[in-house]
Amino acid sequence: MKWRLKAGTVGSVILLMIILAVGCGPESQGKIVEGKVNVVTTFYPIYEFAKAIGGEDANVINLLPAGVEPHDWTPRSQDIVNTSKAQLFFYNGAGLEGWVPQFLKGLNRDSKVKAYEVSQGIKLIEADEEADHDHEGEGHKDKHHVDPHTWVSPKSAMMMAENMKNSYIEADPVHKDAYTSRYMNLKKQLEELDSEFSSNLNEMPRKEIVVSHEAFGYLARDYGLTQHAIMGLSPDAEPRARDLLQLSKLVKEKGIHYIFFEELVSDRLAKTLASETGAEVLVLNPVEGLTEDQLKRGDDYFSLMRNNLTNLILALQE
Known part of the structure; x- marks a missing residue:
């Protein structure tokens, strides 16, 4: 799959495929829990950081099943249902999840979920034109010019974690101190990893x-x-x-x-x-x-x- 959706017809077709995919694919990765901040994450690193910061105050649902490469994945109808009922939706951005714009358009009209691109603030790497490769036998180039793999560096991961902490506090200010404390523990772990x-x-x-x-x-x-x-x-x-x-x-x-x-x-x-x-x-x-x-x-x-x-x-x- 391509990371970025083409405008118009293709985007509409993909959205329709998502909506019609009832019962297809792996089992849902979690369910909405009343009384907690429900957070939907797009793939593993964001899920881990969101759980660490959210702790007992959050219910975190990860969309991507184990063993699945995120570049090759698209969401299912149950993912739309869960995200529509959640308070927060964390995605990496920087071009990684090309399905996100159409996915968000497909949420229930009364959904109050707030979507956050957690790579915000990271100085993104522009891909070298020379690094583009022809698809074998197709004669065209891979057109992605921004490297989305921000989390692979502990330094960037720290900024992503801070963005998530701020989003939690905005959504649930009553538990600000708890989110801040857990974030500081995660930050310390990332700083130690960075030092190593x-x-x-x-x-x-x-x-x-x-x-x-x-x-x-x-x-x-x-x-x-x-x-x-x-x-x-x-x-x-x-x-x-x-x-x-x-x-x-x-x-x-x-x-x-x-x-x-x-x-x-x-x-x-x-x-x-x-x-x-x-x-x-x-x-x-x-x-x-x-x-x-x-x-x-x-x-x-x-x-x-x-x-x-x-x-x-x-x-x-x-």
């Missing part, structure tokens, strides 16, 4: 990483790294043959030992590049969602990000 990334990555002799799709721009910007992506901002964009050749040459010339791949998208191209260059593959998780196994293990944003740091340290050694 800064201190460890500053010491690494290498600064270049090769990743499967262009999801680590904010992480790279904030911690002095340079990412080289096999695919563009959208994980379903196939690279051109010449891009793969240039990347293969770069890996060999720079002596890069590891190619990073993601668990929620195909690792085919990463493994192909690794095989051609004599490199190995490692996971670098954009933390877009949890797999069923990660859920069972009790993983969260912080454990996945620390796994990322461990793998980065390994890959950036001489």
